[in-house]
Amino acid sequence: MANIIGYGTHLPYYRIKLEEIAKAWNRGGGRGEKTIPAPDEDVVTMGFKAAQGALAHAGVSVANVGAVYVCSLSSGYIENSVAAQIAYALGVEGNVNCTDLGLSARVVTSALQACVDAMAAKRIEYGVVIASDALTAKPGSDAEMTSAAGAAAFVLGAKNGIAEIFGFGSHTTGFIGRYSVEGDSPMLDDERFVMKHGYLEHLSRAAQALERSTKISSKDFDRVVLQAPDPRWPARALAKLGLTPEKLVSIGTQVGYTGCASFFIDLALALEQAKPSEKILAISFGPGGSDALALIVRENKKPIKPLSEQMAPKEYVSYTTYLRYTRQF
Amino acid sequence: MILVIMHKPPQWRIARENARLIGYRCKHCGFVEFPEPRKICKRCRKPSEFAELQMQPYGRVISFVVQHRLPEGFETPLPLAVIDLEGGARVYGQMTECKPDEMKIGMSVEAEYRIFYDDDGLHIYSYKFRPRRSESM
Numbered sequence: 226m227a228n229i230i231g232y233g234t235h236l237p238y239y240r241i242k243l244e245e246i247a248k249a250w251n252r253g254g255g256r257g258e259k260t261i262p263a264p265d266e267d268v269v270t271m272g273f274k275a276a277q278g279a280l281a282h283a284g285v286s287v288a289n290v291g292a293v294y295v296c297s298l299s300s301g302y303i304e305n306s307v308a309a310q311i312a313y314a315l316g317v318e319g320n321v322n323c324t325d326l327g328l329s330a331r332v333v334t335s336a337l338q339a340c341v342d343a344m345a346a347k348r349i350e351y352g353v354v355i356a357s358d359a360l361t362a363k364p365g366s367d368a369e370m371t372s373a374a375g376a377a378a379f380v381l382g383a384k385n386g387i388a389e390i391f392g393f394g395s396h397t398t399g400f401i402g403r404y405s406v407e408g409d410s411p412m413l414d415d416e417r418f419v420m421k422h423g424y425l426e427h428l429s430r431a432a433q434a435l436e437r438s439t440k441i442s443s444k445d446f447d448r449v450v451l452q453a454p455d456p457r458w459p460a461r462a463l464a465k466l467g468l469t470p471e472k473l474v475s476i477g478t479q480v481g482y483t484g485c486a487s488f489f490i491d492l493a494l495a496l497e498q499a500k501p502s503e504k505i506l507a508i509s510f511g512p513g514g515s516d517a518l519a520l521i522v523r524e525n526k527k528p529i530k531p532l533s534e535q536m537a538p539k540e541y542v543s544y545t546t547y548l549r550y551t552r553q554f
Numbered sequence: 555m556i557l558v559i560m561h562k563p564p565q566w567r568i569a570r571e572n573a574r575l576i577g578y579r580c581k582h583c584g585f586v587e588f589p590e591p592r593k594i595c596k597r598c599r600k601p602s603e604f605a606e607l608q609m610q611p612y613g614r615v616i617s618f619v620v621q622h623r624l625p626e627g628f629e630t631p632l633p634l635a636v637i638d639l640e641g642g643a644r645v646y647g648q649m650t651e652c653k654p655d656e657m658k659i660g661m662s663v664e665a666e667y668r669i670f671y672d673d674d675g676l677h678i679y680s681y682k683f684r685p686r687r688s689e690s691m
Binding site for chain 2: 264266267269305530535537
């Protein structure tokens with residue numbers, strides 16, 4: 226189909242320990258930490274940084290990029306193209322297809338599929354698919370424990386590269402699960418119900434659709450990436466998919482839930498770790514359903530700024546600084 | 555980043571240079587102008603031609619001050635630094651993700667594309683600098 230020929234990620238420098246948030250609200254569940262965007266970071270700056278790294282990793286000139294896709298749930302704009310702003314800053318302009326996607330974290334796989342299709346139709350030579358989010362939630366809400374910031378980007382091309390995307394499978398229903406209304410915190414009414422009838426159901430049905438189209442069993446994949454609004458969910462989904470825990474690749478408990486970016490950051494981490502000829506199963510999830518993606522790794526090529534190097538330099542902030550940085554008052 | 559007057563016409567005129575770190579090198583003396591090209595070189599004072607230069611996002615602090623009192627919208631205390639970029643330009647810019655006690659003359663910094671200010675909800679971006687905390691690009 227198409228190849229990932231470069232990737233890049235960006236994690237903010239600032240972190241908060243979840244115990245800080247739990248302490249402020251006298252509540253449980255304070256294990257792990259999450260990223261906080263600096264006061265001067267947003268989806269444009271983070272997406273730009275990730276895409277710049279991905280293009281350098283791919284060694285592709287911006288003049289040959291024919292399409293830029295940006296996936297985000299948190300641009301903050303009702304009208305304004307984040308994709309065009311990032312593309313212009315990268316130096317990608319003129320006869321370029323520019324697309325903004327949002328409203329469901331699942332759009333990351335829609336964007337990848339659109340880019341693969343554009344290449345199959347020979348409309349473009351190279352495409353850049355970016356996911357960037359700086360999620361916020363009202364102080365004291367459940368979503369405050371997970372909402373985080375980060376970005377990742379992939380450069381796709383027809384030439385041989387780091388990994389080949391060789392299959393897609395989808396499961397679309399009207400199931401919503403988690404949703405957000407403008408200016409309000411994300412709502413997830415019954416977590417156990419959404420886990421069982423939303424998350425697990427959609428993930429496994431999308432995986433089955435992929436199995437049918439690729440004729441490869443989910444068990445034959447070496448690494449698995451699962452997108453979830455709560456970083457604790459993927460571990461629980463493995464048994465349902467018939468997979469063993471060591472196959473899961475996720476830094477969600479160290480980073481938090483970064484919306485669209487969570488899927489791409491974990492997929493980038495899987496590519497950083499994978500050896501040639503390993504197969505990766507990656508399943509997105511958001512309101513409306515799931516898409517499953519099959520990849521085969523061709524080469525382990527160290528990215529410009531590996532995630533391991535971005536995890537170490539960090540500064541923990543207090544709960545009040547966190548509120549100030551995320552403009553909560 | 556440097557000498558950018560905060561109203562719209564100059565912002566739009568130099569949008570390309572500002573977003574992509576493009577400078578202009580004087581063909582007479584080699585001085586690099588950034589972000590706005592000029593007719594007369596600031597250093598050699600000659601009416602000059604300028605060649606476009608893709609600047610590198612790395613540099614060293616030559617001098618700095620720490621601002622403690624600034625209008626709303628700025629994180630204080632805020633270090634402001636004069637920086638020599640690799641490849642020849644000397645620029646004056648805001649630091650970010652940096653505490654005043656981290657600042658040292660000669661420290662290595664990297665340019666970061668950040669929100670420079672908020673214009674009625676529209677984010678205007680430019681480059682700031684932060685300490686270089688890892689050796690990879």
